[in-house]
Amino acid sequence: MRGSKAEASTRCKNCSAVLHGRFCSACGQKVYTDKDDSVYGMAKEALHFITHFEGKFLTTLKTIFGNPGQLSLDHANGIRQRYYKPISLYLMLVVLYLVFPMFQGLNMHMTTYERTFLGGTFTAIIEGKASIRGVSVDEIGERFDEKSRTTSKVLLLMLIPLTAPILRVLLGRGRKWYHDLVLATEVNAFYLLVFYLIAPLVVGLVITITGVQFQDEAMAIAFVGFFAAYGAVLLHRIQRGPWWRSAMKGTALAVMHTAMLMFVYKPLLFLATMALL
Numbered sequence: 001m002r003g004s005k006a007e008a009s010t011r012c013k014n015c016s017a018v019l020h021g022r023f024c025s026a027c028g029q030k031v032y033t034d035k036d037d038s039v040y041g042m043a044k045e046a047l048h049f050i051t052h053f054e055g056k057f058l059t060t061l062k063t064i065f066g067n068p069g070q071l072s073l074d075h076a077n078g079i080r081q082r083y084y085k086p087i088s089l090y091l092m093l094v095v096l097y098l099v100f101p102m103f104q105g106l107n108m109h110m111t112t113y114e115r116t117f118l119g120g121t122f123t124a125i126i127e128g129k130a131s132i133r134g135v136s137v138d139e140i141g142e143r144f145d146e147k148s149r150t151t152s153k154v155l156l157l158m159l160i161p162l163t164a165p166i167l168r169v170l171l172g173r174g175r176k177w178y179h180d181l182v183l184a185t186e187v188n189a190f191y192l193l194v195f196y197l198i199a200p201l202v203v204g205l206v207i208t209i210t211g212v213q214f215q216d217e218a219m220a221i222a223f224v225g226f227f228a229a230y231g232a233v234l235l236h237r238i239q240r241g242p243w244w245r246s247a248m249k250g251t252a253l254a255v256m257h258t259a260m261l262m263f264v265y266k267p268l269l270f271l272a273t274m275a276l277l
């Protein structure tokens with residue numbers, strides 16, 4: 001019979017499973033040694049966290065920009081360890097937008113909603129709210145703009161379930177919903193990074209340096225065109241076939257995603273923000 005001391009050293013201290021190798025096969029905890037529990041071990045751990053996080057993070061960003069669709073494809077095929085999890089990346093972007101208020105994201109002033117296609121309905125809701133609260137429409141506008149700074153960012157999470165059905169229409173029903181959700185996460189991470197982080201910075205810089213003003217319509221068309229090209233490459237990687245078909249599907253993705261933002265996401269954002277006033 002083995003001694004209790006020898007027994008304890010071959011079992012995981014976290015979950016008591018029998019150990020084989022340097023990590024517990026049941027809970028994943030590392031088998032720590034005296035070397036780990038030292039100043040050297042702590043420094044190594046810190047360095048490991050930084051380099052590892054950075055390495056994975058950069059690999060993920062490089063893949064999203066350089067090979068659209070590859071992150072989702074690899075995720076579906078079980079290649080995951082080298083990347084940052086798509087949903088974690090997306091959540092990090094949402095937190096980034098919450099922490100840095102200069103990134104407007106999809107934040108719109110209340111008065112902007114009144115100029116959209118549902119403007120009349122929005123105005124009626126605003127006036128109804130003002131009379132219920134017994135304050136002026138301007139007062140409601142101020143409260144709305146204050147509140148929407150947070151809601152417009154937290155609700156960015158809704159973009160994932162709202163984009164997945166679009167991808168399902170374009171890629172067919174043979175796929176698992178889960179894979180459409182992962183692909184939707186990748187698409188929206190790219191979308192937020194490009195259109196709400198990089199593009200505003202670049203456009204702002206060009207305007208500052210050259211003094212050239214861009215027409216809103218021209219910019220909108222350029223953005224949708226760029227998104228269509230991205231969509232074509234993305235969908236072609238997921239579903240091989242003739243390029244003309246990928247190009248058409250990419251265009252459909254850009255148009256449907258833009259329509260989803262205008263006709264579903266923004267009205268939802270308006271109603272959610274209004275309900276919280």
Ligand SMILES: [Zn+2]
Nearest residue numbers: 012015024027
């Ligand atoms: Zn364990």
